[in-house]
Amino acid sequence: MREVVIAGIGMTPVGEHWDISLRSLAYRAIRAARQDAGGLQPQALYLGNFLAIDSSHQANLACLIADNAGLGGIEAMTVEAADASGAAAFHVGYLAVASGLVDVALVVGVEKYTDALGPEQESAVAQAMDYDYEVMQGLTLAAQAALVMQRYLYEYRPPREAFAAFPLLAHANAVTNPYAMYRRAVTPEAYARAEIIADPLRLLDMAPYADGAAAVVLTTPERVRDLPHPLVAVRGSIGAIDTLALHDRPDPLAFEAAYHSVQRACEMAGIAPGEVDLFELDDAFSIYAVLSLEAAGFAERGQGWRLAEQEALGLRGRLPILTLGGSKARGNPLGATGVYQVVEAALQLRGEAGANQVPHARRALVQNLAGPASSAFTHVLERYAV
């Protein structure tokens, strides 16, 4: 397998882009990433998207996105793994370049959440779950996270307010991220007061769904020796699945897919999970951030919430997470989230994260989950040293 580097990155602000269409949103990220990569001509486009086939009534979206971006004639396909679609598309892009079949691949994540409104959109997102046996019982992704959280509170008895640390950290980090949806800090009082969505889950335990697009250009290092910014190498990239339905798991509090993808991605990179400078984990729900930390081995089972207590997770802590606000404060553009995470980690590894810069960041672990880690994709990214 060939060495693969991220040569260019681009993203749009996350938010409610009422006046921007699905295709134009994607184009903005593509244009930025291609410029950043010095104008390399991609031979393939791999698109991460979750909702368009339902909410925008658009199939073969990758064809449309590539076509609209003036990339006629290239290979293009959509990769779907619910809210892990972005990471799945990145993984496919990595495979294409590493295999030698494609020299320059464009990976795009785009989500146009605001194309549909109300209960219909809630139903569209719920399709990440087992339709016959979960969705048909009236379950939503938030309610499913609440089921996990309720059980976690019952089994491990952490203080209920322990979960506040995750949204508080995300919002604090987003204040200085110009691409974030919510650039304001939240207080513990605001967390305690927040509306209950599905008990015990509160509004601030849930990352808000939003529109956004992010893109990266993948290639081999020798093609991009003279770019004016550092390169980021992809040292590991592995996906794993658990049961799709939460109820089918012997232990719903063990994110098995997250565990396996971290272990194998680190093995691929030749490192231990602890040998990273930051961990861009998936905080679609605060409980999932806790379980991801436990699955990756950064905390014992039932103890993940204590890491926040010890302030280990801040920008200057020993394991910074959600460094640009995570899904909670940057916004959760679902099928694009996995690409945003890669772009954010690349900013850190290139030393371009500004006020959010993690000091001496050289290696990052990036993980994107579908639902309650029904699918998990983990990448190990590293600042490329010539």
Add this chain to the structure above:
Amino acid sequence: MEIPRHWRLRQQRYALVGEVCPHCEEKIFPPRDVCPYCGNEAKTQFTFSGRGTVFSFTTLTEAPAGFEQTAPYTVALVKLEEGPVVTAQLTDLGDRPVEIGMPVEMVTRKIRAEDEERGVIIYGYKFRPVLTETQ
């Protein structure tokens, strides 16, 4: 209209008809083509008793399309006495607080209508607090 996909599952939905693995004898619900315990094909029908306990639960106020008419409602993970866990709504709760470990029993109820006035009505399993201890 999505009649076939619901019609196909009517026995599972109305009466918790799942499977027993002919190889390892584990009980399976919802039915699967491959037994998750031993990896062999599982095709023998088995009707569950409908008795179980609450493993986890939550009450939703923001319902997805098709469920708005019955919100707020409570969804639970119910551990069946034969082993499997199912996702299902709890019903007939009244003012009773739900607790993890609470014994529940299956009832067949309206899940939702495809369209409130004109569509096919979809029925299926829900669970309620056990009515009497003597059964």
Add this chain to the structure above:
Amino acid sequence: MTEISPQPAFAPLKPDRPVGIIGYGAYVPQYRLPASEVARIWKGGRAATPIKEKAVAGLDEDVATMAIEAARNALKRAGIPGDHLRAVWVGSESHPYAVKPTSTLVAEAIGAVPHVQAADWEFACKAGTEALVASMGLVGSGMARYAMAIGADTAQGRPGDELEFTAASGAAAYIVGPAEEALAVIEASFSYVTDTPDFWRRPEQKFPMHGQRFTGEPAYFKHIIAAAQHLMKATGMTAQDFRYAVFHQPNTKFPQRVAGMLGFTPEQIKPGLLSPVIGNTYAAAALIGLAATLDVAQPDDRILVVSFGSGAGSDAFILHVTEAITQRQNRAPTTQTYIARRVEIDYGTYVRFRGKLAS
């Protein structure tokens, strides 16, 4: 009261092979709307109310779901699996569909499909007992060993109408089988039917119309008394030969009055008189009353049951309880167990539950 006798030549219905009830089951939803709530909204709170409160189906309940639970209880008492049934018949005036049987859904849910007769019956409040007579015929002829008759309703009443005090929800299921397996042998049955428009609902109308006081004397009383008197006379019995009696119960007063007119004491109708606390469950009313009576009956008790359906007609039955009753009473929840499970609702919740909110 003038005595109204049908032609004495008509013998009671009695199958060649003796039949009886081998299992029964009731279902009453848990919600209760106090009649005082209806009076509060529509009568300035000052009306005399025909009952104390009525049972109301929840948002996820309808005739099919209630019938399924009653049917499951009947199967538990009978101790037979669903696939032993050769008929599943559901009588109701509130079937969930105008076209598409409730009975196939019930039969599927209880495992009675596919080798089974299934149909929905409609005869206002006696649709369930009409299905019971048909079950006697099917089993008594030897065509079937077991047949199930269900009466179930989620009765409708126009907001503000008198019916809104009483129109209630419930279900009861009966399995008819050979007399030697019965918990109560059906000794004889008799029906009395005329074309009397005391209550009706035209197609595609949500709420029924009724003939006010015309529903009493020429309808309810005339038909029940005629059916009961003829059956007792033909079998040589009087009110004193019965331990219990159950009459259709649209309110509290009518069944009390008709019982008195037929010579029954308040004690005889007591276990089966449920309308004060659950309302008028229409096609289920007499059958739920009978279920509650069977819950307390002893071997050798005789029970008279008389339904009434508007339009109009009555089916009367004489049941003779056997030794088998004692082992079967507690195989399923009793009617009183359901009645004791009570969640009071206000008029606003009731209006939401019954789909009466204008949208």
